[in-house]
Amino acid sequence: MANVVANQAALDPAVEDAIGDLRARQPRSLARSELVSSFVLGGGFLAAALLALLFLPASSRDPDALVVVLLLVAYGVAFRLDFEVGTGFAVPTQLVLVPMLFVVPLAWVPALVAGGILVGGAIDYMRKEVHLERAFLPLVNGWYVFGPVAVLSVAGEAPPTFASVPLYIGALAAQFAVDYASSAAHEHITLEVRPLAQLRAMSLVWLVDGALSSVGLAVAFAAVDEDYGFLLALPLILLLSVFARERRFHIDHALELSAAYRGTAFLLGDVVEADDAYTGSHSREVVDLAMAVADELGLDAKERRDVEFVALLHDVGKVRIPKEIINKPGKLTDEERAIINTHTIEGERMLKKVGGLLGRVGTVVRSCHERWDGGGYPDGLSGKDIPLVARIVACCDAYNAMTTDRSYRAAMPEADARAEVERNAGGQFDPAVVEALFRALDA
Numbered sequence: 001m002a003n004v005v006a007n008q009a010a011l012d013p014a015v016e017d018a019i020g021d022l023r024a025r026q027p028r029s030l031a032r033s034e035l036v037s038s039f040v041l042g043g044g045f046l047a048a049a050l051l052a053l054l055f056l057p058a059s060s061r062d063p064d065a066l067v068v069v070l071l072l073v074a075y076g077v078a079f080r081l082d083f084e085v086g087t088g089f090a091v092p093t094q095l096v097l098v099p100m101l102f103v104v105p106l107a108w109v110p111a112l113v114a115g116g117i118l119v120g121g122a123i124d125y126m127r128k129e130v131h132l133e134r135a136f137l138p139l140v141n142g143w144y145v146f147g148p149v150a151v152l153s154v155a156g157e158a159p160p161t162f163a164s165v166p167l168y169i170g171a172l173a174a175q176f177a178v179d180y181a182s183s184a185a186h187e188h189i190t191l192e193v194r195p196l197a198q199l200r201a202m203s204l205v206w207l208v209d210g211a212l213s214s215v216g217l218a219v220a221f222a223a224v225d226e227d228y229g230f231l232l233a234l235p236l237i238l239l240l241s242v243f244a245r246e247r248r249f250h251i252d253h254a255l256e257l258s259a260a261y262r263g264t265a266f267l268l269g270d271v272v273e274a275d276d277a278y279t280g281s282h283s284r285e286v287v288d289l290a291m292a293v294a295d296e297l298g299l300d301a302k303e304r305r306d307v308e309f310v311a312l313l314h315d316v317g318k319v320r321i322p323k324e325i326i327n328k329p330g331k332l333t334d335e336e337r338a339i340i341n342t343h344t345i346e347g348e349r350m351l352k353k354v355g356g357l358l359g360r361v362g363t364v365v366r367s368c369h370e371r372w373d374g375g376g377y378p379d380g381l382s383g384k385d386i387p388l389v390a391r392i393v394a395c396c397d398a399y400n401a402m403t404t405d406r407s408y409r410a411a412m413p414e415a416d417a418r419a420e421v422e423r424n425a426g427g428q429f430d431p432a433v434v435e436a437l438f439r440a441l442d443a
Helices: 006-011 030-057 065-080 093-102 106-124 137-155 162-191 194-225 226-254 258-275 279-295 301-313 316-320 334-340 343-354 356-365 387-404 414-423 431-442
Strands: 083-085 088-090
Touching: 030 162, 065 093, 065 106, 088 194, 093 106, 093 137, 093 194, 093 226, 106 137, 106 301, 137 431, 162 194, 162 414, 194 226, 194 414, 279 301, 279 387, 279 431, 301 356, 301 387, 316 343, 316 387, 356 387, 387 414, 387 431, 414 431
Parallel strands: none
Antiparallel strands: 083 088
16 A cells, blocks of 8 residues: 555654654644545545445355454554655555455455554554544545455455466556545645646555565465465564664664764755755754744753754755746745645655654644644644744744845845734734844844
8 A cells, every 4th residue: 555645744653752842742633634634535435445345245255253353453553564665655554455355255355454544543542642533544545445356346256366467467556546546635635736746656655565465465375275374474564564663763873863963954954055045045044043032032952952953954845846936036826835835744754754853853844834823834733732943933934034035026124024023923923932033133
């Protein structure tokens, strides 16, 4: 199964020890667009899985109840194990799904997939790694199962054979088609991503799914002769889990050194500046201003470090925005503005790939364009639900942008910029941060 969903980042729970007093330490609830996707696509998948039990053809298969339970649990375990691939991630569920297609009645398979997804979400919720609403959001990713189920149902339930490999390739192609349709719909609802961009992002993930499907088919041959043969896939799943955990551990351990973090942060800052001179110099100026505001607010050393990193990297996601949009001299169209607005999510995604502290800083970078009154993006947070560091950077970012020349307008006089910031205190900006900014400017 493929996933290229930026908001799945909430399934990465490492937000506890680096952001001080920030709200980012707590599992984030769903944004409005995610609620729509969860209800329409996730709820729709759950309903379709239940309807399949009623309307798909009857089956002669009669697996033991324990086999069914073990398949469900195995799928839930595999679903929680994700590997980054390109801009998305892949999960090794094919190792369980493929044998499942040949062991249990096909009408049961969507319901077992839904149950496995919910088991994985329940584990994350009980460990307090995700908000309750987010435990159900992964159901959005379950639609893919209807592709192979439909193809194999039409062909008739039969044990796996080498002669039927063309049929299985067709079932896999149907899986990819349904997976793409559901993922593209989800990304469009939540981020307004165009379908073509989604197709490019998913191609690498499908390559992983295809490779794992061949292994899953080999396990299916064993599972047909012996119902419990699917358990042969579990050691490989556990091995992949160990490799993934070891990889994360070694990356986090190496980057926990403060010098490495600072060096990485400034290297990323240099990348931003090399990509766009204005964005790079702007970010460094925002660092100076934000640090002065942090001093005025009396933040401790740990919080000041967060301010430095977030201010430096708040625009890192713009390296993935087309330059013709970044440097456009005139007014942006609605579509161009929507693309620009994804840069905080892209920044979070890039920093999470670095991992460790910078991965957690990415959570705050995501919130640097939220508004005190709740009218910002991408999650519509308001008031103190917005991390304090993000509130500081948002205010300093806006002031610096107003007082520097841009491709589409000249710099605003400092007095006018201060008046504009003051006018938006309590609306766009945290009033306490605005007062601290003015004290810093006066100093």
